[in-house]
Amino acid sequence: MENPNEHIDFLESGPLAPLKKWSAKWSLWPCHFITSCCGVELAHAFACGYDGERLGTLNLGISRQSNFIIIEGTITRKMARALKFVYGQMPDPKFVNVIGACGERGGIFWNSYNITHPSDIVPVDFFIPGCPVTPESLLRGVRALQDKIMGVDKKTIEFKKVELPFEEKLEERMVPTSPKIYAPTPEIKVDVKRVVDWDFGKELEHTLRKELKGLFESITITGTNTIAIRTTPESLMEVARKLKGQMNFDHVKSVNVIEVPHERKYIVEYMASSYSVEELMPVLITIFTEIGIKNPKIQSLMSVWEGANYSERELHEFFGVWFEGNDWMGKKFLLAPDTPDLPLRKEFKIPEDRYVFEKDVEPEFMVPIEPPKDLYTPIWEEFIEEAYDSDEIVVPIGPHHPGSGHLRVTFRIKGDRIVDALPEPGFVHRSMEKLAENKLYIQNIPLFERLAINDPVNMNLAYVRTVENALGIEVPERAQYLRTILAELSRIEAFYYDAGIFSLFFGHTTGFMYCMAIREMIIEPLMHISGSRCGPSFIVPGGLRRDISDDVLGMIDNITFAIHKRAKKFESIFVTNPVTIARAKGVGVLAKEDAIRCGMVGPFLRASGVNYDVRKVAPYEAYDKLDWEVTTGDDGDCLGRFLGRLEEIRESVKIVKQGVDVVKGIKGPILSEDILGEYKEASSDIKGNFFRVFGNIVLPKGEWTTITEAARGTTLFTINSDGESNVPYRVRVMSPCWMNLKGFMEAVKGERYADFWAVYGSFGYFPPEADR
């Protein structure tokens, strides 16, 4: 990039310069280049709350018709190529704004192995900080760009270098120790036996022993609702078959690999559960086995549990474990061609987080990252060849497409029918699992919240519950209710986001705007409570960060009424619109068996007729004390999935209302004494004691798994701890969208080309959540 201001110079040249500048200023059309979670705030900035169109900035068209890219947060190595491509395709003069901390120096993902710095790839006009940025600041960035075009040089912020008095204040501040694994050879054990009061579990263990006779090495109860079966690589398949065939464990919730380099082994584990037998629904059976680190080969269980397919592909890329029988071995699925190989192995080190700097050690804040050189992310060749042999055409959609988000799907289309669809996720793979291994337990809260910025509280809760589960903390009653209220607000928020995208995919911008307006209203109390629109990080192990006052609760109560009115309008213009019904009814049907086979989760599973909701199956927080219903449908089509979620919104509103009523009457602490220890004064507000209380959490040895019902489905967190370090040894996240990807692709097959967007919208697929 020789002259980063070439485009401005162009505008200033020639006799028509004033006209050129004026027209460029008022006609900055950003192209649809959604790159990461900040895109949610971009949607808000151009929806009715903030209306970016006021500034003449119309979100229309693709690269060819626009002159402005707003890079929304993280650019992964895979996306960097798309960025370069898109930038190259745009006609001159063109402008680039980068929003979000990730786009500058990586933000929360600064030490990830899969990100790049956009400024290395394209010339950037303005950086807009924030994580996520607020719509106000996004539009402010557009304003700044307009000023720049007109030649007004406005320095909005001047950076000054400050000397931080680290050393003197150290004692007083109690800065936590830097995160790291203490022992060089920690003991990693998946099946730590625990004594729990779980009668059904004992019964189940007995049955398992009988059924699996001779196939297992040990069966251990590792906690309420979790049983671990140790077996050999050879009999893994047989155990899986038996579990599925005889015991009705019909789907797999998680596939995981844990590397233990000092013992020269991998632990491969599958977590199975059941959708068909009611008592087994909350139970998680972990079958695991150990294989040598050299030439790690194991039978793929894809033939038993189809849902394991994509996770196996992913783990193959992360660890190099070869799952025999999975046809994707040796190929890239999630990662870019130039991402470091086998990044999740322990020997692959990423820059460390540090809080205390030694005198002469240069901190590694600015990791220089090589931008990718080639521009080509290949589509699987055999796929294309096969298509050309028959009379089908190949149409790739995304990652830069007005209707794709950050996912590439390649279709083979015959006539107007989709014969086959090849998903290619990973455009927002930000390596959360690796980063989590290098952060304190408490630091991982905001990290995992970035899974789904439009469903933050549930993601937050899912992680915190896992930590609490491991520490054995009981959350005070008031905190339980408050968490329930927040989680439900977040659920409503996420569903309206999905509904908005659904209507946008049908070309119905009005529906999208109405949904964003409703979201705006829900964001309001979240902002009052935590100060952040989309990343509250409000739930901490043991409770909440601080108490919520009665007037904010009153406000939440009012908002539930206000939503109702607006939701009516949304329904009358979009939901009952004959065109919507014509488009969505009977399209993308996922039958009950298919849904179970693919291991679907959440509202999409329920829409196919399976009555499974973690909130009922294994109630947490205050869900069992409130009155609400699980919504299920039978059709399993797009309309069913969509209406099902609207129905769930109604239930959520019900929960919020009840919760607010109840919680007003409950007085008490909002942080559990178990975690506060000696800092009892923090029981209603953690301010000032945060790092003292949470800085050095260490989980007991073993594996801790919790399932939580986030908006889009069951979120599963598995944390492995060595029992002595202040960082997790391994964290496994199975986010709902990742689980749903398989079913999504199944539902698309055989439909018409235009139906892909109906199906996409109905699954509420949110790529940052899926890619992690």
Place this chain on the structure above:
Amino acid sequence: MIDISGLISTIMNNSVNIPLLYVIYEFLLKIPVLGGIVAFLLDFSILGMPVVKSIIGFVLWKPFFTLIIIPGFATLGTMLLVLPWLERKLVGRMQWRVGPREIEPYTRGSIQLLADTFRFLFQEVIIHKDAHKHYFLQFPFLYFIPVLLPLLFINAGAAGHPLVPIQTDYALQIMIALVSLMPVFIIGAAWAANNRFSFIGAVREAFMYFAYEIPFIIAVLAMIVLYGTSNTAEVISGVNQSSWLNWGIILNPFAALTFFIAMAMATSRLPFDIPEADQEVAFGPFVEYTGIVFGLAYIMAYEKAYVLAAIMTMLFFGGGSGPVIPYLGELSYGIWFVVKTLIILLVLVNLRGVYPRYRIDQALSIGWGAMLTLALFALVWSVVVVVVIGVII
């Protein structure tokens, strides 16, 4: 030697009669100094030809006035600048937003389109290497032929006072023929772009074309049967359209409905913006167009919409008939015509705020099923109405 006075009198005899001009003229004459200047200017002549007078006369000369001002190019141009802005404002309102504003806050951002046009004009025009270069550039410009020619036959006047550049007995047929020609150019442009999405878009355009064209033609035919003429000058006076009870939409609402739906399909407006669906095929035929060429493609749909809305005004809404505005004389017909056309266009563009998009097969079945049936019924209805009116009168 040209017979100047003869020429002038030809022009004067066939000019738009606007009494207001005389009123202004007389008013100006009464003002002391200015009056003298005006009188001098109007009398000033070279070679015996009063210059200013003949310029005014020429502008008001009907063939010129109708072609260039109303309903011709000037109206079209204003529509193109105003309509997308109005669309964005109105749809914005429906969506609880304000739409473009900051560019000119006092007039609510009314010059937004100007900025967009200039921006497109100064942008690079990219011809990618897979494109068929010549056709790629030519088709958008060629498209102007079928879009602009129908302007020659639009009648903005009322019964007895036609405001139409060319009067012919085949006006409607020629217009339909030209309108039917338009998709060919879109398909050509898409083919020249040589892109997957524009290919899909072209195929969709072709399918849609067949779906709406036949009902569209039958609907117009029904009106021709009803009025007994296809001359746009006479269509207006066909059944004495000066009373709104005799408007085409009252006499044959079925044809009007068919025509309107066909219009939405022909101009690719939601719920039928299937060929250009941006979420699906990313502007289909125009996916590769950049800069001013895309700008042209973008407004071509509006031009087409104007032509179709003008036909609709003539056939179903009594053309320029309406209460006479004092002093404006024949210009008042023109104003009513423009107002009516604008209202139709606004209804058309605001469908975007109300409807999602149909799928191609659904749109086809609407075209070949419901619309065709409706159109045939409209034809039968017309025959019946003609017979009934014939019996009564």
